[in-house]
Amino acid sequence: MNTISRQRLLNRLGYEFKDPDLFDLALTHRSCGARNNERLEFLGDSILNFIIGEALFERFDEAKEGQLSRLRAQMVKGETLAEIAREFDLGPNLNLGEGELKSGGFRRDSILADAVEGLIGAIYRDGGMQAARDRVRVWYQSRLDALQLDTNRKDPKTELQEYLQARKAALPVYEVIDVGGEAHAQQFTVACRCELLPEATEASASSRRSAEKMAAAAALQQLSLSNPGGRG
Incomplete structure (x- = not known):
């Protein structure tokens, strides 16, 4: 090495x-x-x-x-x-x-x-x-x-995709909008854009994958608030 x-x-x-x-x-x-x-x-x-x-x-x-x-x-x-x-x-x-x-x-x-x-x-x-x-x-x-206590729930990205597909909406788009922090503690900020939401949701995490999941979870939460009982 x-x-x-x-x-x-x-x-x-x-x-x-x-x-x-x-x-x-x-x-x-x-x-x-x-x-x-x-x-x-x-x-x-x-x-x-x-x-x-x-x-x-x-x-x-x-x-x-x-x-x-x-x-x-x-x-x-x-x-x-x-x-x-x-x-x-x-x-x-x-x-x-x-x-x-x-x-x-x-x-x-x-x-x-x-x-x-x-x-x-x-x-x-x-x-x-x-x-x-x-x-x-x-x-x-x-x-x-x-992490969520309900381990039977699907990955937030999968759940969001299925939610949008069921409503014949376009699939979500994820974009890294910022990478900050020191080399040993980088933070990735990701935006998740959905056709059914007026604004993108954002989340930050130490990996792109985790940030995408968190942004998807935030999008699902907003969609649920705008459409109570409509997660299924």
Whole structure:
């Protein structure tokens, strides 16, 4: 990993390691040999589950155990971790064996997800629980903000599309209207324009995808207010 790429990733993570070897180890896949991130991944998985569980416990104070468990599973699943890894542009910084490198392992969800867990474990070992908690909360903030207790509801973008299609209206259009913040804490502001609303709804989040979901949810809320009982 070259120095520029390394520092760029550290900036995005928002954490500077006191022990750089931990950072390197967290990004080292088992295809490189016996020195790899599997133990840090094991540790990071446990810490991630606790931190997200704690955040959900605080956010949804009336939720039952089963609801909290389902929400946590949604937050810590491999697909979500891989999304976070791509937001950090983690793939090009992975240490992979020759075979994994040739087969495009730096794009594989499972490898990306494992590396994020490895980084959480490494931050815990380097800076303690509070450092790990701070970073995970920041990385997950937009996802936690967009989370709804009703896990059976569809993605807001899907729900909005179906709402408009049922009324033979044009599909919504999403546009990034601003990107701000430091490299490690970028904020994307997205506008969602709908034929049935006079003005676009806007939302900001740490990823474009999350901002689009939040803008879609805001559009749905306005459509519901203008047409009570018309969500179905």
